[in-house]
Amino acid sequence: MDDVKTTELVIFVALFLLVTVMGFVASRWRRARSLEHLDEWGLGGRNFGGWITWFLIGGDLYTAYTFVAVPALVFAAGAVGFFAVPYTIIVYPIVFLAAARLWSVSHRHGYVTPADFVRGRHGSGTLALAIAVTGIVATMPYIALQLVGIEAVLKAMGITGEWPIIIAFAILAAYTYQSGLRAPALIAFVKDALIYLVVLAAIIYIPYKLGGWGEIFGAADEKFQGSENPGDGILLSDAALLGYSTLAFGSALALFIYPHSVTALLAARSRDVIKRNMAFLPAYTLILGLLALLGYMAIAAGVTPIESGGTPDNNTVVPLLYDAMFADWFAGVAFGAIAIGALVPAAIMSIAAANLWTRNVYKEYLKTDATPEEEARMSKLASLVVKAGAVAVILVLDPQFSIDLQLIGGVIILQTLPAIVLGLYTRWYHSIGLLVGWAAGLGVGLWMLYVTDNPLTGKEHFAGALFKWSKLGIDSDSTIYTGLVALGVNLLVATVISAVLRAVGVPAGRDTTVETDYHVEAGDPGVGPMVADTAITERAAADREPVGTRE
Amino acid sequence: MADSRFREPVELTQAAKRHVRFSPWNLLLLVPLLAVLFPGFYNSDDPRLFEIPFFYWYQLAAIALGVACTYVVYRMTRGDR
Numbered sequence: 001m002d003d004v005k006t007t008e009l010v011i012f013v014a015l016f017l018l019v020t021v022m023g024f025v026a027s028r029w030r031r032a033r034s035l036e037h038l039d040e041w042g043l044g045g046r047n048f049g050g051w052i053t054w055f056l057i058g059g060d061l062y063t064a065y066t067f068v069a070v071p072a073l074v075f076a077a078g079a080v081g082f083f084a085v086p087y088t089i090i091v092y093p094i095v096f097l098a099a100a101r102l103w104s105v106s107h108r109h110g111y112v113t114p115a116d117f118v119r120g121r122h123g124s125g126t127l128a129l130a131i132a133v134t135g136i137v138a139t140m141p142y143i144a145l146q147l148v149g150i151e152a153v154l155k156a157m158g159i160t161g162e163w164p165i166i167i168a169f170a171i172l173a174a175y176t177y178q179s180g181l182r183a184p185a186l187i188a189f190v191k192d193a194l195i196y197l198v199v200l201a202a203i204i205y206i207p208y209k210l211g212g213w214g215e216i217f218g219a220a221d222e223k224f225q226g227s228e229n230p231g232d233g234i235l236l237s238d239a240a241l242l243g244y245s246t247l248a249f250g251s252a253l254a255l256f257i258y259p260h261s262v263t264a265l266l267a268a269r270s271r272d273v274i275k276r277n278m279a280f281l282p283a284y285t286l287i288l289g290l291l292a293l294l295g296y297m298a299i300a301a302g303v304t305p306i307e308s309g310g311t312p313d314n315n316t317v318v319p320l321l322y323d324a325m326f327a328d329w330f331a332g333v334a335f336g337a338i339a340i341g342a343l344v345p346a347a348i349m350s351i352a353a354a355n356l357w358t359r360n361v362y363k364e365y366l367k368t369d370a371t372p373e374e375e376a377r378m379s380k381l382a383s384l385v386v387k388a389g390a391v392a393v394i395l396v397l398d399p400q401f402s403i404d405l406q407l408i409g410g411v412i413i414l415q416t417l418p419a420i421v422l423g424l425y426t427r428w429y430h431s432i433g434l435l436v437g438w439a440a441g442l443g444v445g446l447w448m449l450y451v452t453d454n455p456l457t458g459k460e461h462f463a464g465a466l467f468k469w470s471k472l473g474i475d476s477d478s479t480i481y482t483g484l485v486a487l488g489v490n491l492l493v494a495t496v497i498s499a500v501l502r503a504v505g506v507p508a509g510r511d512t513t514v515e516t517d518y519h520v521e522a523g524d525p526g527v528g529p530m531v532a533d534t535a536i537t538e539r540a541a542a543d544r545e546p547v548g549t550r551e
Numbered sequence: 552m553a554d555s556r557f558r559e560p561v562e563l564t565q566a567a568k569r570h571v572r573f574s575p576w577n578l579l580l581l582v583p584l585l586a587v588l589f590p591g592f593y594n595s596d597d598p599r600l601f602e603i604p605f606f607y608w609y610q611l612a613a614i615a616l617g618v619a620c621t622y623v624v625y626r627m628t629r630g631d632r
Binding site: 079082085086089090092093094096097212213214217234235236241244245248249271272275276278279280282283285286289290293516519520521 | 571583584586589591595596601603604606611613614617620621628629632
């Protein structure tokens with residue numbers, strides 16, 4: 001794989017240049033008076049309609065890493081990799097009601113981040129800080145992993161080295177700095193159109209070329225029968241059933257409390273836009289399911305992953321499959337689609353992380369009187385730092401480190417669920433109870449991940465998010481998703497401590513929301529883009545003077 | 552629970568207030584969860600469809616079920632708050 005593939009590279013670079021231009025032009029798209037406000041730079045004006053929101057959330061949640069890693073897992077282990085399908089089926093019905101409540105209260109109060117909501121609802125800056133830091137820590141390795149997606153594509157084209165990735169991310173950083181959320185929102189149209197095109201082409205053409213689905217599943221079955229791993233196969237082993245469903249369920253609970261998901265939700269124009277999107281976003285799930293099957297096609301086509309550092313890099317199987325099956329120009333389109341698929345979520349994630357920093361650390365602790373302009377400036381700078389950090393993590397540290405961190409990220413972000421999601425429905429929980437629960441969940445989750453090993457790869461720690469019951473001395477081959485167990489502990493602790501604190505009468509923080517805030521729709525009095533300007537200063541005002549000063 | 556001393560509560564219109572309710576249609580959202588969260592029920596090779604094992608085409612078909620349920624709930628609760 002020494003030769004650089006010129007045709008593929010030319011198409012790839014052309015697509016990359018196209019979205020670069022779009023990224024910069026986006027600052028003029030649906031133009032605002034000024035981008036020097038987080039509602040504009042960080043949330044695209046809070047005014048995206050149904051179609052833009054569909055492309056934006058789809059582009060945000062279904063990342064390049066997903067597109068590369070899910071088929072890679074299916075290629076390596078079979079049926080267990082398919083958990084991504086039930087996961088992304090159930091996520092929408094699960095969040096359907098809660099997302100609408102979060103949108104309403106956030107638009108009413110000008111919240112930009114999930115931690116803003118926690119601050120307003122539970123009246124605790126400390127709890128909000130814990131939620132914000134958890135969000136940043138969970139998001140950073142996720143951004144770094146998008147680079148892994150780009151790297152896999154570059155490798156398949158015969159390009160190695162650090163410079164291409166540094167340049168790609170520098171360009172991304174520049175137009176995100178300039179255009180904010182408008183850049184990924186506009187680019188998402190190109191990304192998703194290309195992804196639909198290349199996946200549908202593959203799913204129709206490759207089975208035909210390989211002699212049909214029977215051949216494909218037959219080849220996969222043969223491979224897994226011959227492997228020494230008892231956990232692989234084209235069907236789940238009995239021991240894998242619980243792990244499969246808990247991983248799907250836990251991942252679904254986690255998906256929309258990631259800060260970048262909240263960012264995309266809050267950019268929507270109305271509750272109605274969000275609810276309608278929950279019905280239509282599963283179109284992406286279909287694409288993901290079909291992509292997962294590419295892992296089996298790669299087996300049937302005899303694809304051998306490119307070795308890196310002596311071990312086969314399974315992330316290269318999808319790019320290699322396209323390279324083997326299609327004409328060079330179309331493979332170039334597919335590679336472009338994957339790389340652009342990395343840029344959209346990376347941009348949104350860096351914006352989300354930057355907003356958390358600005359709103360819940362900088363504004364809360366460092367400069368409490370920051371103006372909206374100062375907040376926007378701080379967020380723009382922070383987005384650069386976040387991206388530089390992600391590149392450094394990938395280049396300086398072993399990419400495996402990012403994969404481990406992302407695994408941890410899913411487990412720890414789940415620990416913010418009680419404060420955010422339960423908070424949407426009830427004030428019964430005490431902020432101290434939520435904080436202690438959060439800490440307990442983190443502790444349990446990290447310990448469980450630490451003791452998870454994989455004898456087949458020789459990895460002793462952090463070898464996956466499926467916890468083996470045998471680690472607790474229970475005689476069973478069965479596994480369960482670590483994040484869900486940690487969340488259970490978290491909820492239990494939070495409930496017990498809240499009950500005790502309430503019984504003793506320890507005062508809870510001040511709730512600055514009221515019940516009707518959770519039901520308002522765009523167009524209601526006090527809701528909409530205009531309210532944001534006053535909402536930014538509202539928190540400081542409310543803290544000084546216990547009388548509503550708005551309007 | 553809500554402390555109105557600190558925030559001027561927004562007044563929903565009378566029409567909007569009547570729509571603050573939990574519609575039984577929302578229960579339909581549980582159907583997709585029940586359909587896929589018990590893999591023991593669909594973890595089988597037979598029957599195949601277009602030579603694709605049941606495990607795979609069942610879950611792909613469940614996407615359509617998820618869309619249908621969510622869309623029905625969306626339509627039937629539109630305007631609810």
